[in-house]
Amino acid sequence: MYRDVSQKNSDGKRSARERLQEQRLREESRTRRKRTLIAAAVVVAVLGVGAGIGALVAHSGKDEKKEAGPPVDPQGATGKDSATIPVGKPAAKATLTVYEDFRCPGCAQFENAFRDTVHDLEAKGLLKTEYHLVTLIDNNLGGTGSLNAANAAACAQDAGKFAAYHDVLYKNQPPEPDDAFGKKPRLIELAGQVKGLDTPAFRKCVNDGTHDSWVKKSHEAFGKSSFRATPTVLLDGKNVYGDQSNPLTPQKLRKMVTDAQK
Known part of the structure; x- marks a missing residue:
């Protein structure tokens, strides 16, 4: 137990x-x-x-x-910060200042209506034109067409063919929502309409975005100005295109430029 x-x-x-x-x-x-x-x-x-x-x-x-690195200014760019592309004879007494966006329908409307008059006055040495390129539509609708087209135009300026290529872009402007100018092959294709422009140097400039920083600089300068829309068109510093009650016509522009010679 x-x-x-x-x-x-x-x-x-x-x-x-x-x-x-x-x-x-x-x-x-x-x-x-x-x-x-x-x-x-x-x-x-x-x-x-x-x-x-x-x-x-x-x-x-x-x-x-x-x-982007430091802005690469186009050949012959003038004005403050070299943000202006000049067309015409520097000695001309009258100066037309134009702020434009290559995607802007209103800019194309202005260019298509006034192109012949402006070029005639330039050729006669009565008018010089200063172009400021901006990218409002890219900012508002998205895309890169404003930037790429402006860079391509600056590349054309390097080749001494800005005015002709500028006109080709506006004659072939796509509808505003269509970012066709965002496609660099299209910009190069349009260069074929300007004799001697479609060169390896031009293609490289377009494809590399050589002047992208310059375009951005130009747009920033526009943003710091008192202007808020494109096109903004000034004749000798006076806004001559925005008054809808007294719209500018090619005939009025010609008269104002002629009067400026007196």
Whole structure:
């Protein structure tokens, strides 16, 4: 009997020890798992931070690539910050200042109505024209047609063929929502309408966006001015195109330029 009780007590103590040992093993196992999970979380966090830094660096790198260098002014650009492309004889007494966007329908309307008169006055040495190229439509509707066309026009200026290419662009202007000028092959194709313009140098200038920064500079200058729409047309500093109650006509423009010679 005593032996049985003693045996039972011994078995009970052993079971208790085993239970304690098993509990310690379970606790140690849980601790190991917890440590493993913490370590894994730390690794994930570190990798996540690393990935974030990588994204920032990569993004920064992309921004640096997109960040254009110093503006490359077109040959013969004049005016403040060389933001003006001049056409006509510098000695002409009257100056027509035109702010234009190659995607702007109103600009095409002005050009198509006044082109012959302006060129005739320029050819006679009575008028010089100063063009300021802006990118309002790109900003308003999205796309790159205003920018790419203006860059291509600046490339044409390098070749001494700005006026002719400028006219071709307006004669072939797509509908305002159509960003056809955003496609550089189209701009190069249109250069074929200007004798001697479609050269390797012109193509490289268009494809490289050589004057993109200059175009942006020109647009920023427009934004700092008091003008808010294109076309803005000034004759000797006076706005002559925005008054709908007294609309400008080619005949009126010719008379005003002629009067300026007196």
